[in-house]
Amino acid sequence: MTQTQTRNEPKRIPEEVKEVLNSYFEKIEKKLPNKLESFYLFGSISIGSYQEGLSDIDFYAVTKEKLTESEVDVLKEIHHEMRKEYPKPSLDGMYLMREDLESENNGNSSCPYFNEGKLQSYRPFYRNWIDTYQLQTYGMVVKGLPIETYNLSVDWTELKTNLVENINGYWLNWMKNCERFPSLQFIGLYMSANMIEWGVLGVTRLYYSIREEDITSKEGAGEYALQTVPEEYHQIIREALRIRNENKFSHYGSMRKRRNDALSYMKYIIKECNNL
Numbered sequence: 410m411t412q413t414q415t416r417n418e419p420k421r422i423p424e425e426v427k428e429v430l431n432s433y434f435e436k437i438e439k440k441l442p443n444k445l446e447s448f449y450l451f452g453s454i455s456i457g458s459y460q461e462g463l464s465d466i467d468f469y470a471v472t473k474e475k476l477t478e479s480e481v482d483v484l485k486e487i488h489h490e491m492r493k494e495y496p497k498p499s500l501d502g503m504y505l506m507r508e509d510l511e512s513e514n515n516g517n518s519s520c521p522y523f524n525e526g527k528l529q530s531y532r533p534f535y536r537n538w539i540d541t542y543q544l545q546t547y548g549m550v551v552k553g554l555p556i557e558t559y560n561l562s563v564d565w566t567e568l569k570t571n572l573v574e575n576i577n578g579y580w581l582n583w584m585k586n587c588e589r590f591p592s593l594q595f596i597g598l599y600m601s602a603n604m605i606e607w608g609v610l611g612v613t614r615l616y617y618s619i620r621e622e623d624i625t626s627k628e629g630a631g632e633y634a635l636q637t638v639p640e641e642y643h644q645i646i647r648e649a650l651r652i653r654n655e656n657k658f659s660h661y662g663s664m665r666k667r668r669n670d671a672l673s674y675m676k677y678i679i680k681e682c683n684n685l
Contacts, residue, residue, distance in 0.1 A: 422549070423461065425461060426498060429495045429498060430551060432494060433487070436491070440483050445552060446472060448470050448550075449471075449548045449550060450467065450549040451467050451469070451547060452467030452501075453465075453626065458629070465500070465501040466501060467501050467540075468502035469505065471505060471507060472506055476521065484504065484528070488523045489526050491526060492527075493526070499526070500523060501524045502523060503521065503532060503534065504521050506520075507559060510560075511560045520533070535571075538568065538571055539571075545561040572682070575615065576679050576682045580608075587604075587672060602652045605668075609645055609675065613630040613634050613646070613649075613678060615678075615682060616682055617629070617633050619682050619685050628653060642670070642674045644670060645667065645673075646674070649671075
């Protein structure tokens with residue numbers, strides 16, 4: 410495995426995350442007592458790639474029963490208060506029931522999803538998606554039952570199909586928007602280092618997962634790509650890693666070349682993902 414955290418290593422919750430969670434649970438117990446059955450962390454914290462000031466707190470909260478509309482309104486208040494107290498890291502997660510976790514992926518049940526202090530949407534929980542695999546394999550129990558309590562078996566054949574759909578949907582459209590003139594994305598890929606990092610390492614994480622049937626951090630995916638893709642793409646990968654790690658000195662003297670290399674690399678990775 411290329412990621413910092415392996416499956417069998419002990420996992421540590423960063424101190425700033427503990428502080429946020431302590432405040433969150435105080436509010437939950439005061440305003441919605443005895444509603445949570447379990448609370449799990451996944452994402453960057455669970456694989457040891459959490460970055461202070463950048464990463465969010467990715468969670469799944471399992472409720473003992475379906476939340477009423479008034480209870481969701483209380484959650485809105487709690488998440489709004491949390492956002493005011495702790496602008497970073499943001500609590501980013503979904504409230505669902507055991508039946509949602511163990512469903513056959515029909516997408517019939519919609520669960521409240523919160524991000525950046527707001528109820529963003531109601532989403533179905535999909536069994537064969539990368540977040541579910543992260544939860545099953547690397548998830549951290551903060552409160553409640555062991556993750557193994559729930560039937561979270563993942564079908565990697567279907568999961569990889571979903572990842573390729575994501576590559577051909579979100580990422581292909583994102584890349585085309587960056588190529589289309591005039592558009593904000595066209596200009597942004599020239600001027601924004603963060604867009605370079607987002608695009609290059611974003612597709613690379615999916616490339617890693619499709620090839621290895623596992624997950625890794627953005628840094629882990631970049632290091633993996635340096636070992637597996639042609640050398641002509643190594644400069645843009647190193648540049649994306651440089652941006653991710655907030656190093657000052659660019660590997661490029663030309664923003665035009667950096668932009669063109671990013672697009673060329675994304676096209677290559679999208680093609681490779683479709684061929685795997």
